[in-house]
Amino acid sequence: MNSTQSAGFVRDDADRVSRRELAAKRKQLAKAASDTRKDSPDLPWVWLPEKGERHPNNLRTARAVRPPLHRGSSTTLGVGYPFLAETSDAMPGAFIGPDLLSKGMFSWDPWVAYGMGIIRSHSMVILGVKGSGKSMLAKSLAARLCRLRRRVAVPHDPNGEWARVAEYVGGVTVQIGPGAADRINPLDAGTRPAHFTDENWAYEQQQYQSHKLQAIVKILRQTTTLPEVEHTIIDLVLQNVRARNNHVLLPAVWDELRDPTGPNAAEIRDGGLQLQHSIRRVIVGDVAGMFDKPTTVTFDSDTPMVTVDTSLVSKASDEAKALMRLTTNDWIDRSSTGTADQARLVIHEEAAVALLTEVASGSGLTQRAADEKVARHHGKANLYVLHRIADLDALGDTGSAMHSQALGLLADCDTRITYAQHPGELGRSAAVLGWNDTQRELVRKLQKGEGFWQIGEDTLRHVRNVCTTTEMHYFATDTHGGSRA
Known part of the structure; x- marks a missing residue:
């Protein structure tokens, strides 16, 4: 048998013949399939040549198409792919961290955003389960806004964790509760405005x-x-x-x-x-010793941050806690009224409980909703910290006026930041916050410290909050529960 040998490769003539026969067989099968297709056009296509049918623009080739890679800025890609790539236009404000969608850096200041027409309301809401990093975001945003000469107030700090943040920015902390030296009289109407007769x-x-x-x-x-x-x-x-x-x-x-x-x-x-x-x-009863003396503290509107530590009532009755929230909220609100030249961020920790207190006091959410409408005229931005949307259900039955007011209050917040959610809450959150399937999947995969920002009508950001080692020392809240990865 003849053979050809070159560079160690041996190919017999028999092998060459078999290849020719195989090629002929393929042509025969292709012709048969083509004839069958012509005779019976309704039959499914059961066999297609590797290179497709022999006609122009058949969109098939034996070789894989590998288009050249293209690198472009997020601005360019945002025009070419408007629904896939978000632009990273820099916005003045407190630095938060990288935007994982556009790969740019993200900063935030609600007053600047309002002035630029991006949002219609200064107020914000942060949603997230425990350990997701929502409190860290609230603290880092507050501290960095203080560096920009914004003012911050925390009327109710149930865990006493904001005192270290106030110390970090040069603010003050007032501690109220059983055995504390500071007192706030709940019937104190505050300081008389200069223009009042x-x-x-x-x-x-x-x-x-x-x-x-x-x-x-x-x-x-x-x-x-x-x-x-x-x-x-x-x-x-x-x-x-x-x-x-x-x-x-x-x-x-x-x-x-x-x-x-x-x-x-x-x-x-x-x-x-x-x-x-x-x-x-x-x-003289079970709520005695906290609300029975004159006010001993003065609200300084020039202080970068004022926090009220209410951790001493953590083991008190529900009524005592509710009275404490009512008293401290009113004190901050009335003391800061009339300082519209000072932009002030008011942070409501455990916001659902605070709103429930307002419901229990008989005023419902009507006054809160009305205050929210005019907050920007007083230079105030509210930041509500919630665990989940379902927390608002405690304010009223679904479909009730109270429940509608609670959802309306959420809608008034033009900046909504979602951190990690329990899987069972994703459907409810998506319905209330208007997520599509892609956004819902993004929230499902959020890592600790990452938030999905919905800003105004059409601005979306996926931001990782970045803190320095020094900030972590002052802001960390889960050290007592053990370190987390």
């Missing part, structure tokens, strides 16, 4: 103290309404107490209910018995 200020104090005393009684009774007669008794008691004292304190209110004076004493004695028993809890 004596008559205007007297009316303002009367309205505030009446509303606040009603809210205290509602929380203590765990109800949202009071009998009409008790509204009248509260006004009469406060009128008598103000006539004898420069400062209205709860012990003085209790004394007036027990032993009323003045021409309306009989009316107070007949209609104020239940009020007397309710307020007694704040004076």
Whole structure:
């Protein structure tokens, strides 16, 4: 048998013949298939030559097509692929970290974004399970905004973890609770605005103290309404107490209910018995020792950060915690009113619980929603920290007015930041926050410290929060639970 040998490769003539036969067989099969296709066009195509049918533009080739790689900026790719590549236009503000979509650096300042027309509301919400990094983002954003001469207030710090952040930026911390030296009188109307006349200020104090005393009684009774007669008794008691004292304190209110004076004493004695028993809890009962003395602290509007440490009431009754939130929130709100020239970020830790307190006080969310509408006129931006969307369900039954107000409050936040969520919550979050399937999958795969930012109507960011070693020392909140990878 003849053979050809070259460079160690041996090919027999028989092998060459077999190859020719195989090629001929392929042509025969191809012709048969083509004839079958022509005779019966409805039959499925069962065999196709490697290079496709012999006709122009058949879109098949025996060799794989490997187009050359192309590298371009995110701006260029954002034009070429507008639904795939986000641009990384730099925005002035506090540095957060890299945008993992555009690979650019991301900074944020709600007041700058509002001025640029990107958002219509300064307020923000952060959603995330424990350990996802949402608290770290809130602290790093707050601290870095302080460096830009923004002001920050934390009216309720249930774990006492913001004191270190305030120390880091040169702020102050007020500690309120059993055994603490600092006191905030819940009936203190705050500092009189310079433009108020004596008559205007007297009316303002009367309205505030009446509303606040009603809210205290509602929380203590765990109800949202009071009998009409008790509204009248509260006004009469406060009128008598103000006539004898420069400062209205709860012990003085209790004394007036027990032993009323003045021409309306009989009316107070007949209609104020239940009020007397309710307020007694704040004076000598299970909520005593926290709200019965004059205010000892002053709110300094020029301080970079003011936090209120309420960790001392962590083991107190639910009513005591609710009264504490009500008192500290009002103190921050009224003390910072009139400082519109100072942009202030107010951070609401455990926001769902704080909103529930407002519901329990009888005002519902109507006042909160109204305040949110005008917050920008006072230079204020609210930052609500939540675990999940379902936390808002506790504020009212689905479809109720209260529940609609809660979702409306969320909608008023034009910046929504989502950190890692429990898999079972993704569907609900997607429905409320308007995610498509791709965005939902992105949130499902978020790592610790990564957040999905929805800014305004059409701006999306996937940002990893970056902190320095020094910041980690002041901001870390999970060290007591063991280190996490």
